[in-house]
Amino acid sequence: MQKLVLGVVFIPLLGAAINGLFCWKTRRKAHWIAVPAIAIPAVLAFMILLRVMKGERFDHVLYWWIALGGLKIPVGFLVDELSAMMMSMVTFIATWIHIYSIGYMDHEDDISYARYFTYLNLFVFFMLILVAANNYLLMFVGWEGVGLCSYLLIGYWYEKISAANAGMKAFITNRIGDFGFTIALFLIYKHLGSLIFHDVFALAHELSVPLATLITLLLFMGATGKSAQIPLYVWLPDAMEGPTPVSSLIHAATMVTAGVYMIARSHALFNVAPFTMEVVAVVGAATAMFAASMALVNNDLKRVLAFSTVSQLGYMFVGVGVGAYAAGIFHLFTHAFFKGLMFLCAGSVMHALHGELDMQKMGGLINKMKITGITFIIGALAIAGVPPLAGFWSKDSILHHAFVSGHKVVWFIGTVTAGMTAFYMFRLIFLTFFGEPRDKHLYEHAHENPPVMTIPLIVLAVGSVLAGLLALAPNGGFEGFINRIMRTAHEMVTHGAEHAGGHESGLALIIISVAVAVMGIFLAYSMYIKRVPDPVTMAQRFRPIYLVLYNRYWVDELYFALFINPTVGISRHVLWKIVDVLIIDGIVNGVAGLCSLIGSVVRRIQTGYIPDYAWLVIIGVVIVCGLKILL
């Protein structure tokens, strides 16, 4: 087991190291190293998963990283149901995205090609560290590490100002979240004396409720950064500046879900803090709705998907927030397939249209790109929650848990958002793949991509169809599997659910959400194919709302005006120019100036004429002798 785990975690690092150190050697052949460096761990991870299914677990310390007094932090790995599932999912998706990248990145020059695969492998390594760590600090290593890779990959085309800005924005925004995360670690260590999951969770119930609330709120602050929730979501839409496979892997399937994973992992802490759970659920629901609303009107293919990711992440937080950790994780799992798929499809469209992202210029592409189109539609159906595709099962499970645990408002928001999701997704589908081509020139040059890109699409499409069916597997399906590690939480939730008469309402809820989804799809169809009501006139009629949504509520501008500009302004004009240069240095130079002022007066004595000095000497002698005689 240990060899398997180490293999899974460190083979990607090896791949990154080879490509990174010898990029001028590997060049165009980089993928021959990078792809196996992920594919082999994928196989190993699957073997681990099979063993874990049999009930095996693994918690092993590789070496002690920091050991100082009471603070003992190992580099150690924990494999249980949750991390085994995450490892398998991450490596599986990553493998296909690596393969896809071979086709997608073929326009890059040789060194950049190798650099791309280096970063990608490194990312997978850090992601595996994140999910396999057996303590908070090592998790934080992965947590920051994926942030680093995200920074590097968003800024991959660093010569574009927007890409360079987006990378920086992502990293700094994440750091704000990490600030909370770090403080949470301090608190955990101070009050529980350890950062190792095993010890922390064993002692978690001893925490007082206010303290646990504080800790979990701070952890959640970290999660809002990494998983792009209100108020730190702003980096994710900009992160679309990176290559599309990166958006797919990092900013949809894996990294952004780290926050959800972390909360599920810390369920023992969160269970002690009901208030935080409410906050998580409410923030999740608010983010889901908020982001979906911005996706409604955006014309940028990838940004719609990005807002959709933010929105779906909101769902996951609703899931973990209402105590249905397994449901949240299940949605994380299915989302990885269909959102990863849709990003790859978007990348496929981009690749065919030479980087064009504006949906207003597309249309009718289904005729040119059959595979991309069909897989995209599968993905959209999955996210819209049409049974029996993946999204239906997981989203429904979350909404169900929200409803039965008494979060009626959250449930309502989630259901409305489901309708919005279906609408904007099919708006995207109809604008891109159906109707008349709006830019003839682009349309003429469009073409289906080579198999190296389409095969991953097909694989993930199959996954999007089938992943949800895991819910029906024996022993409680997917959620039952995950719940094996969080028995208490599960009991708490299902306990409540049973009391609320979960199963009777279950079917009704399913019907409602499916109906909402179908309505959304139908509305999109009528607006963007039939043009009743015509979207342009709608935009005219509700112009204020349209503008607010189109400009993304001016949140970026607001943050600039409220935080960034004042900070920079105060730093420059007050702290530096006034406090530093004027006051402190002024005092220093003032003292020096005072000395030279006194000097400039006193030095008048130095006439330079020898007789004057001689006079002074004589006078001095007379005074000294006189004093001697007098006294």
Add this chain to the structure above:
Amino acid sequence: MEMTLTYLIGIITFAIGAFGVLIRKNAIVMFICIELMLNGANIIFMGVSKFKGLIEGQVIVLFIMAVAAAEAAIGMAIITAFYRRRGGVEVDKADLMRW
């Protein structure tokens, strides 16, 4: 009486030298005046040495004479150099040390 006279001569010589240093501007004259001062001091040292029977006074005088000789050599060299540079030996031409 003899003692007083010796001291008086020493003091007068010294005072003439000091006065010369203070009021003359010619470097060479000032230099001579310094020598006068030194010799005034020498006379007093000799007097003390003789009347108090202390040998140290004579030792000091020898030192002073040695120093005066060295000083004369260096001082004259400086004055010569100064003369070449400034075209005169008046000390008010030396104002580089002025503030």
Add this chain to the structure above:
Amino acid sequence: MIANFPILTVLIFFPLVGVLIISFIDRKNVNVIRWTAFVISVIEFLISVPLYFEFRLGTPQFQFVEKHPWIKAWGAYYYVGIDGISLFLVLLTTFLTVLSILASWSIEKRVKEYMISFLFLETTMVGVFVALDILLFYLFWELLLIPMFLLIGVWGGPRRVYAAIKFFLYTMAGSVLMLGAIIYLYWNHYNVTGFLSFDLFELLKTPVPSTVVPWLFLAFAVAFAIKVPMWPFHTWLPDAHVEAPTAGSVILAGVLLKMGTYGFMRFCMPFFPSAVQKFALLFLALSVIGIIYGALVALVQEDIKKLVAYSSVSHLGTCMLGLFALNLQSVSGSLLQMINHGISTGALFLLVGVIYDRRHTRLIKEYGGIAKVMPMYATFFMIAMFSSCGLPGLNGFVGEFLTLIGTFQNYPIFAVLGTTAVVFSAAYLLWMYKRVFFQPLTNPANMKLKDLNFREFVILLLITVPMFWIGLYPKPFLERMQPSVEAFIKLSKGEATVSMIYKKDTASSKVALDLSEDTKIED
């Protein structure tokens, strides 16, 4: 233990041998001079390496101790030794000197004098860290100013004279206070015990009248705070850094600033535990101000070197925060952070020097997009940058995390404020990095920049290794410093006295001298 080999003495004086050799080389043989200096510094580094391996674990005692009478009438000794606190600072000094000399190849002006200054500087730096006689310490402390003054004042940038004098006077102002305090301690010791001694431990043992303690503490503290530099004594630093030549900046940031923190650890705090208690909040507050202030001001700098200089203010604030929190993790973290800062900020200065050699400007707006033409350089810069802003896996994180988690145990509020550094440091460094390396390559002067040459590559590779080492496996560092750190904490909290911790007979010393007899003054 290498039996009876006076390794510390050799370490102190070996660079002077180099000075001697170089002074006999004709100044026209520039390359011979460079290579001689380089070889000397490498040998010096190799001599210092056994300290690491031979260092005995698990004891706070001073090791490699040598003690010989120096000025008997004053009770001054040639007394040197190291413990877990000074060990790494000595290693850092010898290591950075090698790199600095290697980085000084681009110096063309008065190479001979430059190298002589540099080697002399190394002697004094090692001397400061190993001296256990307070007079000897003070001597090295002051001597050090001379070569540094020359390095800035002769080989510096356009405003070098202003910067050099500012640096010199600032430090002198503090030193004067310290000298006063040292003299007071010295006479106080004489009044109490009846014999004269500059021996650190003798002075530590002697009780000081409680009314004077705060004043003495402040005198020492100001001297060291200027060196650190703590806010608001920091304004010499940006000027000195900006004007100093690359290697000068590296040594200045890497070693000289550590002398301030080292002074706090070795003298200021163990001497006056009661004052530490009294002033802890003040110094914690100043540290936190330094952290945030340094970071914010760094954010808006237009000169890369100045930015790095202000980031030093921020980082050293973290060190001071850890010291005054007086807790095993925080102090160890702070000590580790001193090493880290020497390495990562040293690396940043080296990197800035590389580009300054090519373009002769350090203004951020002159650059942009140079990752395209200098990919290798950009990579090293990025590693150093992330090391500086505390990315886990690199050295900065371990030190910062330990410092803050330790501080949090005692002073949560200060720790939280100090933690804001994670956001700010990322902000100022990444923003600078973006403007220098990313964005389109527009300035024609940058189009034909050459990537690293072999010498620069070697320097940067060498300095990158410890970043990963400390980041991934800090245990060898932590286990060596732990006993000394514990001793320091006990002393500074007043929980233990000197004689409880440092036992003369068990110390692995060559003490050849009975203290009380030789130096007794007959009245």
